[in-house]
Amino acid sequence: MIRILFFAGLRERLHTAELELPADHIATAGDIITDLSQRGPAWAEAFSGGAPVMVAINQTMARPASKVVDGDEVAFFPPVTGG
Amino acid sequence: MIRILFFAGLRERLHTAELELPADHIATAGDIITDLSQRGPAWAEAFSGGAPVMVAINQTMARPASKVVDGDEVAFFPPVTGG
């Protein structure tokens, strides 16, 4: 399984903080985005590119093309605004 | 009279913290330097240009060409090293 986390505005828009996806058919973070986008209008909209979404794999900044394997923790969130 | 002050290494080399000069024949800070340079070897050496000397007139940084008038306070000192 792949553990998927959502933060901040994205978490609120999707009403989801966390979910799990089977690792089958998933090779990259982009494959996860494709899968999530099919879960309904809010999901399609969130990942449509209208608002930027960042991805981290195992708590390190990554890109849609970055490889994902079974057991990874993949997080999606808006650009950060701390400090 | 013109009040003349010396600070730090310059004060120590000249063994003088303060002196007064009549304002006659003095139009610029450079005229004071010419006068002081004639007071002996230590004075000639101090103002020979070997070590940089700064000048302030009435507590504002100035130049040898800056005008000096009766009643002014003129200070000579090495480049500053605070902070």
Next chain:
Amino acid sequence: MIRIQHEDFDPGAEQQALEAEASGLGAVCTFTGLVRNHGDRQDVEGLFLEHYPGMTERALEAVVADAFGRWDLLSCRIIHRVGLLQLGERIVFVGVASAHRQDAFAACEFVMDALKVSAPFWKKELSAEGDHWVTQKDGDRDRAQRWSPKIDAGTP
């Protein structure tokens, strides 16, 4: 020293620790960020700060390691608060000790710039008009990109 915490901190105590860590050698530069009464919106009454536990610490450790690689530093302390913060409260503290004042200034500013774009914190402004997730500023991205080699702020 990196701390993520709900509770407030004492910048004076952090300053003392930095001076002790700089013992006999120099210079301490600190930055403290406070909750502002205007941000994306006017009349901000407070902030809610969310973070990604685990990744936040890793990201800040990477920023500190990067700073130590760029400058001659003796110590770096980062404190970032999370949760609900009132107007005027401290949000973030960065303190750097170095033998050289230019390194202390540069590293402190670098850590703030890098933290702003690479540490997973998100601010929500709370006001009578309603709550609003703050959007990342182009200026913050631009400031982070001034540093060479560039800070990795991820790619949307």
Next chain:
Amino acid sequence: MIRIQHEDFDPGAEQQALEAEASGLGAVCTFTGLVRNHGDRQDVEGLFLEHYPGMTERALEAVVADAFGRWDLLSCRIIHRVGLLQLGERIVFVGVASAHRQDAFAACEFVMDALKVSAPFWKKELSAEGDHWVTQKDGDRDRAQRWSPKIDAGTP
């Protein structure tokens, strides 16, 4: 707020004052300089700091006015000690409050750079080898000259 004094000061109290002066508006950057165990010579045991009473205050007031003209500042505090200082003791404190972090950083560094070349303080290093008046560093002059318009450091 400009203070020239023999006695030590409390950076924590200065930080609190700056935060109060920045009330609801942002960012505080501070710099603290400590007596180093090496300067022009090795094995420095302490410093003697001389100044030009009257001109020092005027020069620092001019630096602060210059900083307020360059950036959007809320407050600037400078404390500089004079007299005999032991190794590790605080020499100088500069604290700046601003609504903007970049202004706070830039102004704090500017004030230190300008102070270094335009405020009439002189350091004498005390060591077992003998006493030694510190000479002004080209680096300090160069750093002061980076700012545009340039800082008036006088002409030798």
